[in-house]
Amino acid sequence: xxxxxxxxxxxxxxxxxxxxxxxxxxxxxxxxxxxxxxxxxxxxxxxx
Amino acid sequence: xxxxxxxxxxxxxxxxxxxxxxxxxxxxxxxxxxxxxxxxxxxxxxxxxxxxxxxxxxxxxxxxxxxxxxxxxxxxxxxxxxxxxxxxxxxxxxxxxxxxxxxxxxxxxxxxxxxxxxxxxxxxxxxxxxxxxxxxxxxxxxxxxxxxxxxxxxxxxxxxxxxxxxxxxxxxxxxxxxxxxxxxxxxxxxxxxxxxxxxxxxxxxxxxxxxxxxxxxxxxxxxxxxxxxxxxxxxxxxxxxxxxxxxxxxxxxxxxxxxxxxxxxxxxxxxxxxxxxxxxxxxxxxxxxxxxxxxxxxxxxxxxxxxxxxxxxxxxxxxxxxxxxxxx
Numbered sequence: 369x370x371x372x373x374x375x376x377x378x379x380x381x382x383x384x385x386x387x388x389x390x391x392x393x394x395x396x397x398x399x400x401x402x403x404x405x406x407x408x409x410x411x412x413x414x415x416x
Numbered sequence: 417x418x419x420x421x422x423x424x425x426x427x428x429x430x431x432x433x434x435x436x437x438x439x440x441x442x443x444x445x446x447x448x449x450x451x452x453x454x455x456x457x458x459x460x461x462x463x464x465x466x467x468x469x470x471x472x473x474x475x476x477x478x479x480x481x482x483x484x485x486x487x488x489x490x491x492x493x494x495x496x497x498x499x500x501x502x503x504x505x506x507x508x509x510x511x512x513x514x515x516x517x518x519x520x521x522x523x524x525x526x527x528x529x530x531x532x533x534x535x536x537x538x539x540x541x542x543x544x545x546x547x548x549x550x551x552x553x554x555x556x557x558x559x560x561x562x563x564x565x566x567x568x569x570x571x572x573x574x575x576x577x578x579x580x581x582x583x584x585x586x587x588x589x590x591x592x593x594x595x596x597x598x599x600x601x602x603x604x605x606x607x608x609x610x611x612x613x614x615x616x617x618x619x620x621x622x623x624x625x626x627x628x629x630x631x632x633x634x635x636x637x638x639x640x641x642x643x644x645x646x647x648x649x650x651x652x653x654x655x656x657x658x659x660x661x662x663x664x665x666x667x668x669x670x671x672x673x674x675x676x677x678x679x680x681x682x683x684x685x686x687x688x689x690x691x692x693x694x695x696x697x698x699x700x701x702x703x704x705x706x707x708x709x710x711x712x713x714x715x716x717x718x719x720x721x722x723x724x725x726x727x728x729x730x731x732x733x734x735x736x737x738x739x740x741x742x743x744x
Contacts, residue, residue: 369712371539371542371543371546371714372542372546372550372712374543375542375543375544375545375546375547375550376546376547376550378543378547378595379547379550379551379592379595382547382594382595382598383588383591383592383594383595384591385594386590386591386592386593386594386595387587387591389594390590390591390664393665394664394665395665395666397666400665400666400667401666403476403478403479404474404475404476404479405474405476405479
């Protein structure tokens with residue numbers, strides 16, 4: 369059980385690290401899937 | 417009629433090659449626009465071209481693509497066949513396992529549990545197993561929600577709750593891909609030497625793994641079924657990582673057609689893995705007495721080990737110290 373809890377904690381830690389890592393290099397969907405000439409509102413933020 | 421004329425205008429302006437690929441069609445005027453457009457059939461053009469593209473002068477070449485007809489096929493596949501394939505694999509596997517349980521019952525340790533145990537998996541082996549397994553469970557559930565959530569979960573919990581749940585599951589799907597991939601790599605490095613297929617595995621499969629009788633085929637640390645699970649996880653997990661990271665970074669690695677193919681492959685491999693892992697989870701928990709101990713405490717009953725991994729137990733005993741304690 370102890371190993372399982374350590375594994376789950378480690379999994380969450382790596383996932384949190386992935387969150388910060390992806391924030392640095394991953395483009396948001398409204399940018400990634402639009403061409404440079406298009407202007408789209410950010411998802412969930414009309415007019416943003 | 418208006419729609420056909422509009423498409424004719426669009427295509428005539430954008431794709432001079434379109435007419436070259438349809439020689440039977442009426443020649444368009446020099447202006448490039450045929451107002452009658454009787455010969456222009458939208459579906460014919462979409463079928464004939466992988467992409468409807470124009471000429472542009474801006475640096476972003478993706479802007480040249482006006483229509484990508486394969487996207488319609490991809491969307492239809494996601495909305496139709498993929499849902500049915502998902503239901504068939506998930507529900508079918510659960511039904512099969514339930515039927516197996518009703519017929520065979522729980523596979524017990526012959527003569528009941530003994531008093532002596534042997535270390536089957538060390539702490540690090542169990543750690544990497546649970547990192548991979550826990551990540552995979554969330555990835556599987558969140559992936560199934562992407563495919564079927566709007567049909568299954570949305571009617572049950574309503575739009576607001578579904579939106580919140582799906583948002584969190586989508587984030588989980590992205591972020592837990594990293595511990596899952598790490599776990600698969602660790603398992604490959606640590607366990608590959610025990611999972612090289614050999615003739616003994618064929619005999620194990622020939623005897624049905626001992627699932628249907630009281631005789632158990634010979635086996636070392638991993639039997640034929642466990643080796644199959646190992647390679648499904650390693651190869652399937654590798655394929656999921658490759659296709660998943662392709663989708664996570666749109667247009668970095670491939671174009672939109674490549675991403676559609678990656679999504680189809682990602683979904684297909686995922687479903688195969690879900691089917692296989694349901695079987696693995698069943699036999700490692702309720703299906704077989706004593707099996708879960710191997711990944712829980714790491715200590716398994718010696719009688720269980722003698723029945724299912726006799727050659728491995730003999731190897732461990734041979735390495736044991738004179739006092740009888742395992743060398744591990």
